[in-house]
Amino acid sequence: MTVQLQVGNGQMVHIRKAVLEDREQVFSLAEDFAMSFRPRFDAFAEAFGHLYQKDDALILVAEESERVIGYLLGFDHWTFFANGRVSWVEEVAVHQDHRGRNIGRDLMDGFEQWASSRGSKLVALATRRAAAFYMALGYDESAVYFRKLIPMAT
Numbered sequence: 001m002t003v004q005l006q007v008g009n010g011q012m013v014h015i016r017k018a019v020l021e022d023r024e025q026v027f028s029l030a031e032d033f034a035m036s037f038r039p040r041f042d043a044f045a046e047a048f049g050h051l052y053q054k055d056d057a058l059i060l061v062a063e064e065s066e067r068v069i070g071y072l073l074g075f076d077h078w079t080f081f082a083n084g085r086v087s088w089v090e091e092v093a094v095h096q097d098h099r100g101r102n103i104g105r106d107l108m109d110g111f112e113q114w115a116s117s118r119g120s121k122l123v124a125l126a127t128r129r130a131a132a133f134y135m136a137l138g139y140d141e142s143a144v145y146f147r148k149l150i151p152m153a154t
Contacts, residue, residue, distance in 0.1 A: 013103060015110045018059035018071065023048045025068035026061065033093040035128070036149075060110050062094065062103045070094035072107040076118050087115035089125035108137055 018026065027044050051057045056077060062070035076087040089111060094103045115123050126145040127134060135141075 012064070013069070013101075013106070014063045015060055015106050016063065018048075018052050018061045020049065020052060022059075022061050022068055022071075026059070026071045029068065029071055029093045029095060030091070032096070033091055058111060058114050060107050062098075062107055064098070069098045070103045070107055072111055074111050074115075074123075076115055076120050082121040085115075085118055085120045087111070087118070087120040087123045089123060092125075092130075104133060105137060 023045060026048065027039065027041055030039050030044060048059070051073070052059050057073070057075050060072045061068045071091070071093055072089065073091040074087060074089045076085050078084065079086050089108070092104055092107055094107075112123055123139075124142070125134065125139075131141070
């Protein structure tokens, strides 16, 4: 999946599946995205190496002039309640200097196309800071998000 988009400054932004060589640039964006955890590169690299090649996971990157300026990490999985697959957006981040240029929207569009191609019945996500963004994309508020941090095993 590769989509090319011309943005306001005349630059071309490419939305594409991530490759292993994107790891360091995506990590830099993930560091800015994280609020509850402090990402460690070793753990990130292990996860990235595992996820970028999995069939039920998708990492998309937005690239401009060979620089990753945004990413999306999402999954799909089987459910009982939806009579099949649903897709979940885990993370979406766009570099602060590139926000407001529809890059987040284009990453979400790419994920929605992937989810549809896999037969997903819906796309869902949790957000704390971007409700207006997702509502503008046609998403409805649907549930309350709960979490419980699991203590590290000793």
